[in-house]
Amino acid sequence: MSAASALSKSASKTVPEPSTPATSASTLPVGQHGIKEHSDGRFGYVPVQTRSDRFKSVNVADFQAVTGREAVWKHSPVAKFTDLTAGDLDGSRYLIELTPSAAISVEWVPRTDARIGTAGLPEERAAANAWGVFDDALAITVSGEEAKEITVTRSALGNTARGAHTIIEAKPFSQATVILANTGDARLSENVEIILGESANLTVVSLQEWDDSAVHLANHFASIGRDARLKHVVVSLGGSIVRVNPSVRLAGPGSDTLLLGLYFADAGQHLEQQVYVFHDAPKSRSRVNYKGALQGQDARTVWIGDVLIGNKAAGTDSYEQNRNLVLSEGTRADSIPNLEIETGDIVGAGHASATGRFDDEQLFYLQSRGITEKEARRLVVRGFLTEVVQQIGSPELEARLQLAIEAELIGTDDK
């Protein structure tokens, strides 16, 4: 049920699991029985070998119609959001609520804003579709060295298919926690660019507590400057289909990122996250820890964790892990870690993935202290997810998330 591995300094190049892309067609022996090109029509097509080489474009027409067979879409129910991948999107401004905070400005800026496109570019059709339509981008700009927090809430997007763009910039040496809170209904494809100047210390939390009908496809692109630190947290609890894909480039020497995720899929929910960390500078460090629970018929989660340690990234240290706790029959959790290393000079690189049911020994221990099986299960699930909550670093938000997890757990009692 579990797999874990770690690579030491000596590993020079590894792309181990779970299934390496097929080798290029031209290297296949000719005439051997059973080996031929795929019959999907793309004759002679050679899959991308390195994560950073993936095709990127801001122009939706550059991407073929989504079929559901593409690497980025093959785990998603693409037929349920063709309006976001192929339809016309509403790119107008929308209503936000916010808790004002000194030294953090929140404003709408035009498409000509110099920051747009500096943190990353779309790698799939829904992202490009959103990129093409937004009238103005919401820009959250952090300055000032003292710690501060802001919450930007969207609760009235409605069920119109929308495209949106957000910029979060932390000026050099600035420090803040930015919480993007999402509630209500939505059919949204969006791009969020996160730009950290030198030595900035930024926490970004994307909180998905949508209504049951909401569909949300998000790509977060982060670029982290020298000695800057980004903590990025994805919390997905509510919504029908929620796909939040953070893509982080450690661009400056000594840059550091901690990517956390917490998700709880109920019956029929699809919660997905494709995480990509690109070590593109020496002495950069990354940690990825995503934890999820699944409960109910057709509860579905997907986690893909790509880590690329580029040839400029000597002396880097990285570790990614995903853990899933399966609470009932009829669920499915995909967990796909990929690690690609282009330099031999690293401090550490490892990954781990485990998906399993309750640990019987934990339950026995708790029950042997008089705690009923039901309560013991709740304690274990709560504990499992709390590990991520405890690392967010915002006491108010942590308390709120504990309550939200309690609410999810009450749901599990009836089953």
Add this chain to the structure above:
Amino acid sequence: MSVLEIKDLHVSVETDQGTKQILRGVNLTINEGEIHAIMGPNGSGKSTLAYTIAGHPKYHVESGSILLDGAEVLKMTVDARARAGLFLAMQYPVEIPGVTVTNFLRTAKTAIEGEAPPIRTWIKDVRQSMTNLRMDKTFAERNVNEGFSGGEKKRNEILQLELLKPKFAVLDETDSGLDVDALKIVSEGVNRAKANTGLGLLLITHYTRILRYIHPDFVHVFVNGRIAEQGGSELADRLEDEGYDRFLVPSNVG
């Protein structure tokens, strides 16, 4: 007065090689306030007895019974046994990530008493017990057994013993892996719990050294799934000198 009776207990366990018989007719009666030591070589079934009393699902009771004041323990769920007054201090307590010691203790106490303990006296009791066991205050906010050293885990078990106040406690190799200072602290905790509540104790151990600090009323030598010999504390002294050799000769054949 409470009494725990084990009658002709036969227990097996499923292994890769098939069903393995471990306990072969154990008879033992423990009265409240008594300390019984069960000693024996590795693989004799001592821990199986401990886990069978607690109700671990891995162990299958073939026949026999365990009665707590006349009530059949074997019919109770694991948690019902604890609420009835049984406690097992484990040899290898498991980690419960994300659950703090404070939260765990309060949840367990509430489950056993049927109502939440009064806040003020409870906090005082917890603090006092932790101080007695030389446990730093910070333990309370750490996750249960997570990152605890071997000695810390054992102290945490005895902390629960003191606070949950069972009628009978089974201590499964609580002495293993403890240095002499930790052994003294843990033993003091056990003696204090007994002095305060008058509980009955079943002390499972391979070595005699814990018996220097916790004095048994009865010593039972466990060999090949049953009690081979019993006596008073003098039997422990003899085992200290001679080891288990004289018991092992005939039993290895069968």
